Amino acid sequence: MGYIKNYYEGINVNRQDETIFALATPAGRAAIQIIRISGTGAARALRRLTGHLPEPRLMRYSTISDLNGVVIDYGMALWLPSPASPTGEDYAEFHLHGTPQIGRMVMLTLEELPALRLADAGEFTRRAFLNGKMTLDQTEALSDIIDADTEAQHRQAMARLDAPLSQLTETWRHELVALMARLETLIDFADEDIPADLTDDINERLDQLIHGIAATLNDATRGVIIRDGVSIALIGRPNAGKSTLLNALAGRDDAIVSTEEGTTRDIIRVSLNIDGYAVHLKDTAGLRQSESLAEKEGIKRSLKAAAEADIILLCIDGQDVENNGDFGSHWASIHAELGLDQAAANPVIIPVLTKMDIVSDIKLDKDWPSISAETGFGMDALRMVIRAAMDQLLGSGEAAMVSRERHRLALLSCQESLISAKEVNPVDQPELLAEDLRHAAQALGRISGQVDVEDLLDEIFSSFCIGK
Known part of the structure; x- marks a missing residue:
């Protein structure tokens, strides 16, 4: 049971060059169990245990054997080469009979292969996020789906997985980036004539953003x-x-x-x-x-x-x-x-x-x-x-845009920076205005995982099971 020992001794989940595997179905007896593999060694693992590499995206009936050629089980094998896979990496699955001993034997065999190890909690989802398959708030929605105990919790989590808050906040962030680019032009060419309607135009855009964020925050308490x-x-x-x-x-x-x-x-x-x-x-x-x-x-x-x-x-x-x-x-x-x-x-x-x-x-x-x-x-x-x-x-019970305290605090931080920006004259102090806008954009970027979220990753993904 070396793979269990390795897991509990602790593993650095940031080692993206390693290939990971885990049981993706609940432990215990069942009709079927699934073992998933992700990383550059996924194809090698399929070849060693089945003797072949299935055609991509087609399930193939296979004989699964250990490294000595002793048959472990007869099941199905799946091969999904990167980037078209759940994790964005080379990816494989074994669909086996649901006897715990079969799963243990297959995972022990996988552990014997070089550079393969048992995945840490949530590592498959973490790799999907790092490879651009999901935004950070979508991974949180996925966690909420897994943890949902009621219909309302499930309904809200599904809504945020399908239409994440980051779709809205990234639109706002891009607007802020465009404003910052415009201010950079003013800073770089300070001696040039400044458009007469510049202040009114910037304030109008800031008002629209502040109003949009306020409307979203009004529903935040209900979502939480x-x-x-x-x-x-x-x-x-x-x-x-x-x-x-x-x-x-x-x-x-x-x-x-x-x-x-x-x-x-x-x-x-x-x-x-x-x-x-x-x-x-x-x-x-x-x-x-x-x-x-x-x-x-x-x-x-x-x-x-x-x-x-x-x-x-x-x-x-x-x-x-x-x-x-x-x-x-x-x-x-x-x-x-x-x-x-x-x-x-x-x-x-x-x-x-x-x-x-x-x-x-x-x-x-x-x-x-x-x-x-x-x-x-x-x-x-x-x-x-x-x-x-x-x-x-x-209220109506419909899914709210904001469902986590982290999201609410990020929106509040953005709102505060935008309100502060409105107090700055873009003609006289464009540098200060640009700094407020930068803080606002960073706050929005933390929701989707675009910026400044490394310290959040361990906390978020530790709530997942090992095979997720």
Whole structure:
């Protein structure tokens, strides 16, 4: 099992001269398994294991043998010479019977060939990117397709693979490059007469770019939520019924429920699929003053979960309201502890009156959801309220152009540089204007992978499996 050892000892995936191989199908027994090979040694590997090189782009039934001529399997072989291949390199595949032992024997045989090694995680896709087969944001979309758990996540990832954000941002970047070229002419020929309409023309183009980026950013939050899932935090005092509500929404007992206050110390996370959207519920420690270091840490994490949530279910014990007769004071005090801006659109805060099965009579001046997670009373109505809040966040549910925080930050950086550029007079300070435009173009280039992304590659491709 030398190839496994080599993988875990670590391999420099930038060695493009090496030929890589990996199992492209899930490990385990199946009808078929596929082993893929990419690099200059792909043709040599096919010849050594099958005795021939198939005609390009045609599957050929073959006998696959080890280097001593011992037959391993009868299967299909595929040959795709560069550049017309998934990676842009010479590329081959073996389609074998899906017995794990057959796959191990073939990969051990491949490892015996000079300059062949097991691929690192995501290395096939990385080579496709480096050879111009995909833009960087398309590789991210491919990763999102693999990781999609819901219909909405899959739909958005497919949309970004087919029509990547970089198609739009590269158009903008080329416009900036054209503007920079025009400014370079001004700098080089400073003594020449400057067109009278130059400033107005440049400002008009900058305004168009700023407007286009702003429109795309307006949809960014929705796209990130669709990809990452709707985060719902259950917040409230100790023993307010948060854990019982979490279990009721999840349909299973994920959280420990007890009448003892402070039972929940750490965040309990449960992921659901609600109408095709990923939803992540977080049960949190109750908010109160405590001398316990463990409980203090739990409360700190509760506040962090609330700040990061898209929706907060603010759980208020109906018994407290019944005994104190003041729902508003409970709401106000918890809201103040959360430290959230009441005027902000996010997170969406939904007050929930809990334990209504043991409350005799409460009169509320507002139509807050009232439930008993124990008996199911009011749960259907609460689910409708949650779904309405999700609709508020997700809008039409159509795929958004921006689906990753990296893309959003790059667009914000570009926007800031363009706004700064508008403050510069192109006649008096063309060098400063050109510098702002250069920063803006670099920010856009990072989305497609055209510039300044080497430090991102390891992070992006490490999320792929070894055979991808």
